[in-house]
Amino acid sequence: MLRSPAFLIERWQLTHVSTLIQTLIVGLRLGSIYALVALGYTMVYGIIRLINFAHGDFIMVGGYTMIFTMPLALALGLPVWVSVIFAILACALVGMSTELIAYRPIRKKGTSMTALITAIAVSMILENLAQAIPPIGPNPIVTSQIFSTGGFSVAGVTMEWTTVLTIVISAIVMIVLYEFTQKTRMGRAMRCVSEDKEASILMGIDVNNTILLTFGIGSGLSAIAALMYLGQYPKVYTTMGVMLGLKAFVAAVLGGIGIIPGAMVGGLIIGLVESFTTTYVSSSMADTFVFLILIIVLIIKPAGLLGKNVGEKV
C-alpha cells in the first residue's frame, strides 16, 4: 500500500530533521574551536610567513594555567572563567619568549625551513617540559565545569549556549583582529613587515618589536581558544594541542593561510565535515574526510578558499 507523500515527508522530518540539526550543531561546536585556534596560526603566518607548530601547545599551556588559577578566581568570588586572564598572560609570555629565544635567532641565521623545523622542536619541548613539571605530570586532568549548561532547543535538539558563545567570540576576535591590522598604527606596521622587512626598517618601523607583538597577540588568542575548548571538552593533557593544532592548521590552510576571515571559514568547514562524516558516512572515517577535503581544495584552489593566486614575492 502506498502512503501519501505528505505522510512520508512528515515522517522523514520527524526522524531526520533532528538528526540533521544535531549533526549541524556538533559540527559548529567543533568548527568554532578550530576557527579560534586557526586564527592564531593565520595571524603569525600572515606577518612572518612562519607556521608556528607550537601554537597547538600554547593551548595546552593556557589550559593548565586555567586549571591552576581557577581556585584563585573562586577564592576571589569571581566566576571560574576569569582565570582566562591569567591564561592569556601566561600564553602571551610563553609565545613571546619562544620568539625571543628560538625563532628570532634562527630567523637571523637560517632559512624559512629551519624556522619551520624549530617550530616543531618548540612544540615537542613544550609538551615534554609540561610533563616533567610535577603538578602537571603525565595524568590528564579534568577541569571544573566552566560555563553553566543550558541552551535553546530547535526541533527537540538543544543548542548549548557555550557553542553559541564560542562562535560569537570567534567572530568578534576575527573582526577585531581584522580591524586592528587595517586601522591601527601597530596593525599597519604589521602589514608593512609582512610585505617588506627591509623597507619597513627604512620607514622607521621597529621590525623586531612588531613581530614580538604579533606573537603576543597570537599566543594570547590560544588562551581564549583553550577557554572555549575546555568549556565543552573538560579534559587537559600535555598532548591535547597536537591533533587540535593540526586540524586548526588544516582549517587555516583551507580558508587561505594568512587571511584572517579565511581561518574562520576554514574552521567551521572542517568541523562540519567531521560531524557530517560521522553521522552520514562512517563514524570512524571523520579524520580521513577532513584531510581528503584539504587535498581536494588545495588541488582546485592552491591558495585556499579565500586566497588569491598571486605570485609570491621572494
Place this chain on the structure above:
Amino acid sequence: MNKKKLTSLVLAACMAASLTACGTSSTKTSTSPAASAAAGASGKTITIGTISPNTGSLAAYGSAVTTAVDLAVSEINAAGGINGSQVKVVNADDQFDPTECLNAFNSLVSQGIGLIVGSVTSGCTSAITDAANEEKVCLLTPSATADSITTKDDFVFRACYADSFQGAIAAAYAKQKGFTDVGVVYCAADTYSKGLYDSFSAACTKYGVNVKAVQSTASLDVQDYTNQFTAMQKAGLKFVYAPYYYDVIGPYVVPQARAAGYKGIIMGADGYDGTPKYVAKGADLSVFNDVYWTNHYDPADTSTKVQSFVKAYEAKYNSTPNAISALAYDAVYMYKQAIEKAKSTEPQAVRDALADTTAVYTGVTGTFSLDSTGTPAKGASIISFTSDGTSVTTKLVDVVKELPKA
C-alpha cells in the same frame, strides 16, 4: 612556487604529527635481547620486571601497577622472600604506546630478566606476546583482557579473565534485564575496545539479543561522541555497550550521551574503573546514574583476603586500590607460587609451573585456575555508578561466577 610551498607545508604538517606521536618518548634504548634471558634469578635475588603505562593518558594504570607490585614484593620479602631469595623489581614505562611497550620489553630482557608482569592494556600487551614466546620469557599480564593476547599454551599468561567472558557478561546482563535491542559505540582502532565489541555482539547472538545499531570512533583521542549517541537515541535503544577507558568516559562519553538525549543504560567494562576521579567538578553528575560496568573485584568485598589487601594498600598509599592494582598484586603472588613449585627461576621451569591447569591460586580477585591458554576461569563483579548530582560513587550490583546458558 605557491603550490610547491603549500605542498611542503602539508608534508611538514604530516611530519609534525608523526613526530609528536613519539614526542613523549622517554628514551628507552632497546639493545639486542640477551641470549640468556634466564640470568634474571642469578645470585641471591629474584628479579621480576614490570611494564606499565607510567606516563601518557592511562598513567593512572601505571601507578596502580607499580604501587601494588611494590606492596606485594615488600610483603613477600618481609616474610622471607621466595625460596629464601629476596625479590627485586625493575619497572619499565610503555606510555600506553605499543612501540614503546616493545622497547620496554627489550630493555628488560636485555637486563637478563625472564619473569615479567605486564603490560596493562591489551593494545600494548599484544605488541610483546610474540617477542615473549620468541625469547622464551614468561609474560604474565595483570589486566590485558583481549582474547587474542593468549590463545595457545605458550609463555603468555594473565591474571584477569578474557574479554569473551567480560563482553558476554554484559550481554547476559542486557538479556536478564529484558532488553531485546541493544546498541554499541566503540573504538574501531583499539584492541581492547574492538575485542569487547566482538565478544559482546557474539554473546548477544547467543542469547538472542539483537544488536540494532553500531557506531564507532576512529581513535581514542576523539573528544565528541554526540553524533554516535544521537544515532543510538534515534534507533530507540535503551541499552548501549560502550567499551572505553575512564579518561574519556568521565569527561566526554557519559555527559555528551545524556546531552544528546540518550537516557538509557550505558554499560562498559573494566576500563571504567577510576572514572569518579575524572568527572568535571561542578557539572550535573546525576548523568552518571544508569552506568554499569564489569570489573575484576569490588574493594568493598568483605572477604578477609580482599580486606587485608585493601587495608594494607590504603595504609601504604592512602588510597583505595583499583582492580588493576588487585590484579597486579595477584600476578606477583602467582609468580611466587609458580617459582616455589618449580623450585627454580628459569623462565622455562616457571612457565611449566604456570601452565599446570590443576594449580589453584587464591588471590584478591578470586580463587582460580588457569585454563590451557593461560587465562583464569573466574567470576566478575557488575558495578554501577550512583550519583547524587555532586559526586560519583560505585555500587556493587551483582557477582557473576559463570555465564548463564543461552
